[in-house]
Amino acid sequence: MHRMRVEQLESPLSVQGKEVRHLHVLRLKPGDTLAVFDGQGLEAEARIVELAEFSATLELGEAREVAREHPQAxxxxxxxxxxxxxxxxxxxxxxxxxxxxxxxxxxxxxxxxxxxxxxxxxxxxxxxxxxxxxxxxxxxxxxxxxxxxxxxxxxxxxxxxxxxxxxxxxxxxxxxxxxxxxxxxxxxxxxxxxxxxxxxxxxxxxxxxxxxxxxxxxxxxxxxxxxx
Structure with missing residues (x-):
């Protein structure tokens, strides 16, 4: 599953820039799903609602903590x-x-x-x-x-x-x-x-x-x- 870094896990989520280009390169389309994460330890599943040439809208599921880190930093x-x-x-x-x-x-x-x-x-x-x-x-x-x-x-x-x-x-x-x-x-x-x-x-x-x-x-x- 493709993974995308975002600033905030809020739905609906508007995406622009290089990540949209990646979606096109991967030949994803509305209805397809991907994982999004905020870089601080939270992750959510997202569904592509709209995909234009330079922008995309994603609908996010529930954010969850991902247990892949050490017990301490x-x-x-x-x-x-x-x-x-x-x-x-x-x-x-x-x-x-x-x-x-x-x-x-x-x-x-x-x-x-x-x-x-x-x-x-x-x-x-x-x-x-x-x-x-x-x-x-x-x-x-x-x-x-x-x-x-x-x-x-x-x-x-x-x-x-x-x-x-x-x-x-x-x-x-x-x-x-x-x-x-x-x-x-x-x-x-x-x-x-x-x-x-x-x-x-x-x-x-x-x-x-x-x-x-x-x-x-x-x-x-x-x-x-x-x-x-």
């Missing part, structure tokens, strides 16, 4: 990466259940900052990934901040080569979970100590050195593998 704090690597991370982080993606400016990052256009593109990537993975929540993709601006947390983890601690030995769903992943050059020792002081536990991702775009996916994958 999971935030991925990830360093800025080169090229399309960030897009890949955002896409896979969305599929793996991240509720929020906080971009980080770090000492060894090859990319000091990103512009508004790149940030908007990353947010579109998150929305498309939410549709594909049948999530009713679209993760927030937040503008880059210096590492020092990360808040103190009660359940946080940072991937750090050489650590003997394992994430699943300390995962606690009594509070929001924060994950921190560094750039191509890794976090500096000072940054690791800062994260530790903010409540992040240094954990291992195995005996191999992972690429900067692989490590955040491995962190989220470890949590997703619990089936919770």
């Amino acid at each position: 999971v935030t991925l704090a990830v360093a800025l990466l080169k090229g399309d690597k960030l897009s890949d991370v955002v896409r896979q982080a969305t599929e793996l259940g991240a509720a929020r993606i906080q971009l980080l400016q770090t000492r060894y990052a090859d990319v000091p900052d990103i512009g508004d256009n790149k940030l908007s593109r990353l947010r579109r990537v998150a929305e498309e990934a939410a549709k594909q993975s049948r999530r009713a929540v679209v993760p927030e993709v937040l503008a880059p901040v210096p590492l020092a601006r990360l808040p103190e947390v009660s359940c946080g983890f940072v991937a750090h080569p050489g650590s003997g601690e394992r994430l699943l030995d300390h995962l606690d769903w009594s509070a929001e979970v924060w994950l921190a992943s560094g750039p191509e050059g890794g976090f500096s020792e000072a940054e690791i100590e800062l994260l530790r002081s903010r409540g992040y536990r240094a954990i291992t991702l195995g005996p191999r050195i992972l690429r900067a775009e692989t490590a955040p996916v491995a962190l989220l994958g470890a949590i997703a593998a619990t089936g919770v």
Whole structure:
């Protein structure tokens, strides 16, 4: 079933723009049904009432919460990466259940900052990934901040080569979970100590050195593998 992101689940619903083009591409017609979601966790079944060239009217069924999220919100704090690597991370982080993606400016990052256009593109990537993975929540993709601006947390983890601690030995769903992943050059020792002081536990991702775009996916994958 085709899925569409909307701002509010209210019936009748008027739709315009790219979503109408998608309806035409899919060769849907009045009477056909699709799923609509608000990006905040609610979803409803919708029936196409009218479909014109540039607009459509949908009749919505009852909105319902979709139980496809972790018991607590999971935030991925990830360093800025080169090229399309960030897009890949955002896409896979969305599929793996991240509720929020906080971009980080770090000492060894090859990319000091990103512009508004790149940030908007990353947010579109998150929305498309939410549709594909049948999530009713679209993760927030937040503008880059210096590492020092990360808040103190009660359940946080940072991937750090050489650590003997394992994430699943300390995962606690009594509070929001924060994950921190560094750039191509890794976090500096000072940054690791800062994260530790903010409540992040240094954990291992195995005996191999992972690429900067692989490590955040491995962190989220470890949590997703619990089936919770």
